[in-house]
Amino acid sequence: MEHHRAVIIGTGPAGLTAAIYLGRANMTPLVIEGIQPGGQLTTTTEVDNFPGFPDGISGPELMDNMRKQAFRFGATLRAGRVTKVDLSKRPFTLYLEEGDMITADSIIISTGATAKKLGIPGELENIGKGVSVCATCDGFFFRNKKIIVVGGGDTAMEEAQFLTRFASEVRVVHRRNELKASKIMQDNARGNQKVTWSLNRTPLEVVADTNGVTGLKVRNNETGEEELIQADGIFLAIGHEPNTGFLEGKLPTDELGYLQVQPGTSQTGIPGVFACGDVQDRIYRQAITSAGSGCMAALDCERFLSESHE
Structure with a gap:
């Protein structure tokens, strides 16, 4: 059975940053790429808010650079998907889709979060071509444009408000006549003259040329x-x-299913198991915050391994 001191599950900004730091510490981490190597940024055409790239950089190029950097410092990347884990004792055991098993003295979970989709024609093929799941990431590219925000919760109201900084008009589309957002969020959005409303409408198709x-x-x-x-x-x-x-419920989560970590750390409820990136971040969900939390996880993991004399 294959054994590693540190295994990182996921290869978004969090996982690859953790791999870079652990690699530099001579931990030779194994990174399991998962079903979407590079994470959500691989579906983003232009990343304009990651420090160090004044002219912007494409999402796939940014993730490829991170991957090369992790390789440079000795990380090993492996295609595959973890289907279940045994966290009851150390070394931990990871079961891969193809039937292989890996043991690890420590695990960093950076599997991210998936934006919920509508499941309608024209949606997936236009991600990055006018369809977005992140107002903070992409709002800048829609200056003086007409924008639709689909949703009726607090997030939808917040994103609609944010997008009015750029768009000429922001129309909120929601399939019910009543919004789920809190009253204060609704009031703020309704008080914005740039926000218009199409309630009790069910999205059927994204239309594009x-x-x-x-x-x-x-x-x-x-x-x-x-x-x-x-x-x-x-x-x-x-x-x-x-x-x-x-994980099959083996680690504590909040009410929305995000992994819980000890405040100010990346430590989960099981010593030696760490979490970083969007899988434990329900608020920010940015490439730079994910990368920062990946750094934290690597430093926490390195400290854990040193203190346990493994």
């Missing part, structure tokens, strides 16, 4: 009629799902 998104086809739930709402961009704000299914 060769240049990108042109609108969203919806059904009026009162009349049953279909209509096309013209827009240059569509932001999905219907929540995220942390990728923790393989």
Whole structure:
């Protein structure tokens, strides 16, 4: 059975930053890439807010640079997906999709979170071409454009408010007549003159041409009629799902399923198991904060291994 001192699950900014730091500490970490090597940034055409790139950089290029840097310091990357883990004793055991088993003295979980999708035609193929799941990441590219925000919760209201800094109009589309957002969030959004409303509308299709998104086809739930709402961009704000299914409840989570860590650290409820990136971050969800938490996890992991004399 293959054994490693440190295994990192996931290769987004958090996982690869952890790999860089552990590699520099001569820990020779193993990184298991998962089903989306590079994480959500591989679906982002332009990253304009990661420090050090004044002219911006594409998401895939940024992640490729991080991967090369991790390689440079001795990290090993392995394709595959962890399907379950045994955290009851050390060394921990990881079970991979293809039937292999790996043991580890320590584990860093950086499996991220997946933005919930509508599941309608034209959605997935236009991610990065006008469809976005992150207002903070992509709002800048929609100056003086018409934007749709899909959702009715606090996140949707917050993103709609944020996007009014750039867009000429932000239209909130929600399938119910009542919003789920808190009263104060609703009041703030309704008080913004740039925010318009299309409630009780069910999204049916993202409409696009060769240049990108042109609108969203919806059904009026009162009349049953279909209509096309013209827009240059569509932001999905219907929540995220942390990728923790393989853990089968073995680690404590909050009510939304995000892994809980001890305040100010990356330590989970089991000594030697650490979490970083979006899998434990329900608030910020930025590449730079993920990278920072990956650094924290690596330093915590290195300290744990040193103190346990492994």
